[in-house]
Amino acid sequence: MKHGKKYQDSAKLIEHLTQYDPDVACDLVTKTSKAKFDETVEISVRLGVDPRHADQQVRGAVVLPNGTGKVIRVLVIAKGEKAKEAQAAGADYVGAEDMVAKIQQENWFEFDVCVATPDMMGVVGRIGRILGPKGLMPNPKSGTVTMDVTRAVQEIKAGKVEYRLDKTAIIHCPIGKVSFGKDKLNENLSTLMEAIIKAKPAAAKGTYLRSIYLSATMGPSVRVNPLKF
Numbered sequence: 001m002k003h004g005k006k007y008q009d010s011a012k013l014i015e016h017l018t019q020y021d022p023d024v025a026c027d028l029v030t031k032t033s034k035a036k037f038d039e040t041v042e043i044s045v046r047l048g049v050d051p052r053h054a055d056q057q058v059r060g061a062v063v064l065p066n067g068t069g070k071v072i073r074v075l076v077i078a079k080g081e082k083a084k085e086a087q088a089a090g091a092d093y094v095g096a097e098d099m100v101a102k103i104q105q106e107n108w109f110e111f112d113v114c115v116a117t118p119d120m121m122g123v124v125g126r127i128g129r130i131l132g133p134k135g136l137m138p139n140p141k142s143g144t145v146t147m148d149v150t151r152a153v154q155e156i157k158a159g160k161v162e163y164r165l166d167k168t169a170i171i172h173c174p175i176g177k178v179s180f181g182k183d184k185l186n187e188n189l190s191t192l193m194e195a196i197i198k199a200k201p202a203a204a205k206g207t208y209l210r211s212i213y214l215s216a217t218m219g220p221s222v223r224v225n226p227l228k229f
Helices: 005-011 022-031 080-089 097-106 118-134 149-158 178-198
Strands: 040-047 059-063 074-077 093-095 113-116 160-164 170-177 209-216 222-224
Touching: 022 178, 022 209, 022 222, 040 178, 059 178, 074 080, 074 097, 074 118, 074 149, 080 093, 080 149, 093 097, 097 118, 113 118, 113 149, 149 160, 160 170, 160 178, 170 178, 178 209
Parallel strands: 074 093, 074 113
Antiparallel strands: 040 170, 040 209, 059 160, 209 222
């Protein structure tokens, strides 16, 4: 793969075989960002688990102390008082069967997270095959199937992120923007890693944190020392 001059200049600042301390890695990510827009900083964590086994899945959600830097659009599927609560909490879209029909018939996806009350999951299930592949299906493990819609909406707006193991045993997750600076990025990184470590499956054997990399949208990756967590 060929990279541009800015990328190559940034890559020279990083020793690719070196495992950096988390705070140093966050600093390097901000320094090697050369794009004209505020790049997203993402973490990639390879875990020592087998994603083919149900008892070795790693999934959850955590509120980052400094948010993600992104405006999240929230759809809440609820009725009655819960719908009113969702609107009061700041949900961008609130509805029930009408919203399900809109997604089905108009292929409408002007939202980033979908929250639903348990009594509406039968209705939401009709579009499970549409929402599932896009990662938008409400799930109790991520806190998006709940009767406490007020808390769910507020946490999502405050910077709640979901982490989930993919089929290659890697978790990809945003931890903020380059403009946050190294200190805020490091706080978010520490909070996310603490959650991932707590979510370690009992069936996992051997080294749990195999490798950790940080990278900005257009920048080179920085290797982080897993032992620091």
